[in-house]
Amino acid sequence: MPVHLLIVYDDFGRNMTPLAQAIEEGASGVTGTTVQRRLVQDSTADDMLAADAVILGSPNFSGISGRLKSWLDSDPMEVLWEGQPMRGKVGAAFVAGRSRNAGQEFTLLALLHVLWGYGMLVVGVPWSDLMLASSSYYGAAASRQLQEEDLAQARLLGERVARVAQRLYGAGEARL
Amino acid sequence: MPVHLLIVYDDFGRNMTPLAQAIEEGASGVTGTTVQRRLVQDSTADDMLAADAVILGSPNFSGISGRLKSWLDSDPMEVLWEGQPMRGKVGAAFVAGRSRNAGQEFTLLALLHVLWGYGMLVVGVPWSDLMLASSSYYGAAASRQLQEEDLAQARLLGERVARVAQRLYGAGEARL
Amino acid sequence: MPVHLLIVYDDFGRNMTPLAQAIEEGASGVTGTTVQRRLVQDSTADDMLAADAVILGSPNFSGISGRLKSWLDSDPMEVLWEGQPMRGKVGAAFVAGRSRNAGQEFTLLALLHVLWGYGMLVVGVPWSDLMLASSSYYGAAASRQLQEEDLAQARLLGERVARVAQRLYGAGEARL
Amino acid sequence: MPVHLLIVYDDFGRNMTPLAQAIEEGASGVTGTTVQRRLVQDSTADDMLAADAVILGSPNFSGISGRLKSWLDSDPMEVLWEGQPMRGKVGAAFVAGRSRNAGQEFTLLALLHVLWGYGMLVVGVPWSDLMLASSSYYGAAASRQLQEEDLAQARLLGERVARVAQRLYGAGEARL
Numbered sequence: 001m002p003v004h005l006l007i008v009y010d011d012f013g014r015n016m017t018p019l020a021q022a023i024e025e026g027a028s029g030v031t032g033t034t035v036q037r038r039l040v041q042d043s044t045a046d047d048m049l050a051a052d053a054v055i056l057g058s059p060n061f062s063g064i065s066g067r068l069k070s071w072l073d074s075d076p077m078e079v080l081w082e083g084q085p086m087r088g089k090v091g092a093a094f095v096a097g098r099s100r101n102a103g104q105e106f107t108l109l110a111l112l113h114v115l116w117g118y119g120m121l122v123v124g125v126p127w128s129d130l131m132l133a134s135s136s137y138y139g140a141a142a143s144r145q146l147q148e149e150d151l152a153q154a155r156l157l158g159e160r161v162a163r164v165a166q167r168l169y170g171a172g173e174a175r176l
Numbered sequence: 177m178p179v180h181l182l183i184v185y186d187d188f189g190r191n192m193t194p195l196a197q198a199i200e201e202g203a204s205g206v207t208g209t210t211v212q213r214r215l216v217q218d219s220t221a222d223d224m225l226a227a228d229a230v231i232l233g234s235p236n237f238s239g240i241s242g243r244l245k246s247w248l249d250s251d252p253m254e255v256l257w258e259g260q261p262m263r264g265k266v267g268a269a270f271v272a273g274r275s276r277n278a279g280q281e282f283t284l285l286a287l288l289h290v291l292w293g294y295g296m297l298v299v300g301v302p303w304s305d306l307m308l309a310s311s312s313y314y315g316a317a318a319s320r321q322l323q324e325e326d327l328a329q330a331r332l333l334g335e336r337v338a339r340v341a342q343r344l345y346g347a348g349e350a351r352l
Numbered sequence: 353m354p355v356h357l358l359i360v361y362d363d364f365g366r367n368m369t370p371l372a373q374a375i376e377e378g379a380s381g382v383t384g385t386t387v388q389r390r391l392v393q394d395s396t397a398d399d400m401l402a403a404d405a406v407i408l409g410s411p412n413f414s415g416i417s418g419r420l421k422s423w424l425d426s427d428p429m430e431v432l433w434e435g436q437p438m439r440g441k442v443g444a445a446f447v448a449g450r451s452r453n454a455g456q457e458f459t460l461l462a463l464l465h466v467l468w469g470y471g472m473l474v475v476g477v478p479w480s481d482l483m484l485a486s487s488s489y490y491g492a493a494a495s496r497q498l499q500e501e502d503l504a505q506a507r508l509l510g511e512r513v514a515r516v517a518q519r520l521y522g523a524g525e526a527r528l
Numbered sequence: 529m530p531v532h533l534l535i536v537y538d539d540f541g542r543n544m545t546p547l548a549q550a551i552e553e554g555a556s557g558v559t560g561t562t563v564q565r566r567l568v569q570d571s572t573a574d575d576m577l578a579a580d581a582v583i584l585g586s587p588n589f590s591g592i593s594g595r596l597k598s599w600l601d602s603d604p605m606e607v608l609w610e611g612q613p614m615r616g617k618v619g620a621a622f623v624a625g626r627s628r629n630a631g632q633e634f635t636l637l638a639l640l641h642v643l644w645g646y647g648m649l650v651v652g653v654p655w656s657d658l659m660l661a662s663s664s665y666y667g668a669a670a671s672r673q674l675q676e677e678d679l680a681q682a683r684l685l686g687e688r689v690a691r692v693a694q695r696l697y698g699a700g701e702a703r704l
Binding site: 423458 | 600
């Protein structure tokens, strides 16, 4: 039984889509995983309900972008709170910004905060030497010029989320 | 020369307006302070530019509400980044939520993050025994049932922001 | 093959131990789980290495207590960074403080930050009506007077971490 | 009447002292400011009490270093809570780490959290193009190789804290 992973993001700026594609690539490489990549304006509560894992992406707007946050707060999304249907799903986050140390971490934390509110299990990227050049253990990140290391971390994040979701739900087990 | 304090907030729920009114009351009691209290849908970039101090309020939506964040991110507000016209102004934050320890602090931090992004100076509420029942040193807060201690902390926050703004800019000094 | 869960905490104040005991109780109820509850001064890197899941607890000292943080930063614990032996283990956090909205959330985030740094998978408590009276989706929490709801959330956190660890590693699977 | 600024920091790693020196340099350039730069192991509660402004610095240890946090939590420092003698003083923070987007922001937030707990007024660095290469609006930061932009931001932070402290307390005014 395939595990389904959803990537939802606000594509403001030039780095969000390449990061999302790298996450998709990483997740797609895990056998038994289907991946859907969606811009926030094309995403629905049903997409969220259908997924076993969700990776949220926001550009750094001193936190989550108003566009993404308004979607998360919108009326059709309220169903994700009632009865906690997202509970136990796997979640992760990614971010892109212009600057260094000026909100990327905070935006990732803000995205993870939303996933926790849903009762999801949060996955990041373990420390490696890639982190000397690129992203956070909170998720994938890019600053200004996209670097090869940023894409490598994004692929790793996608792969890792897919592996965790497989392990938890690949045999059709009940939600945790 | 009077110092001008702006309170901008999203009034979702029943506790945001009472908190905002208490902040207004506290600030108005400081001689030489004019206070404007505005719902976010009625606020403009010009209101922000005209203020010496700004207190932002959001209901706890696992962070800043989409309505307030979208306003902060909107095109007319971009002028607040260019040339950093908010630099050196005094800022603070308030929040109301249903639960305890489930996002109030994080929402306050998210609001303060925006104020820092503008280059503002951030003011909170010093520790006192009121904090055993009510709000954070990050700002004013209410959970579920509004308590008298919540209003007391909100008045104190308003008064404190007004006093700091007076000391910094009451004689018409240049922005820091 | 039993899954092993470690609870490590700084027992400053009167509420940390009751919370830790409730977490232990919740985890112990999950078949096939062994639970070890340890004060930080009695804990070693080997305890961490032997565990499939770790729940860290700190009193609210405007963040993690110096006692717990110094242990985490101490030389014998460096082995937890090299080679990332904690990677893929399950983690969670708990906190107790005197006040409301004055650092409990932040202390939980600070503890989770350490777990992420280790590459662990982070588990919280899903939203429920218990949260109107008690703790955060980030973990278990108590403010001042310990409430029955705080203990219920702590038991739930322990149970949930044990269930996730069972699902991931109960059959002796490789670390994720 | 001179304003007195204290820099207290944990000098782990090679970048903390250069950042602290740059902050000292920036602050010393503001007429009427005396600056004291101290390693945490040589600092006392009396140093804190004597200062009008305090800039705390920590290496990124997935948050504040245990060494600095243990000092902040130590018995002799408790006097800083009782009666809130630090209330209204000016505060800021700096950090150095090896990686990018992997705890620098969080460590700055953790330091600011402590300053807020004391009731201090928090100052950061306004946005500028320097931030494309270097540090956060939360404070000064360096990642791995120290860059000239990091030192420029650190000098700016020192200067800004000194200017705010001068404006607030340079004529011997009462604490806010």
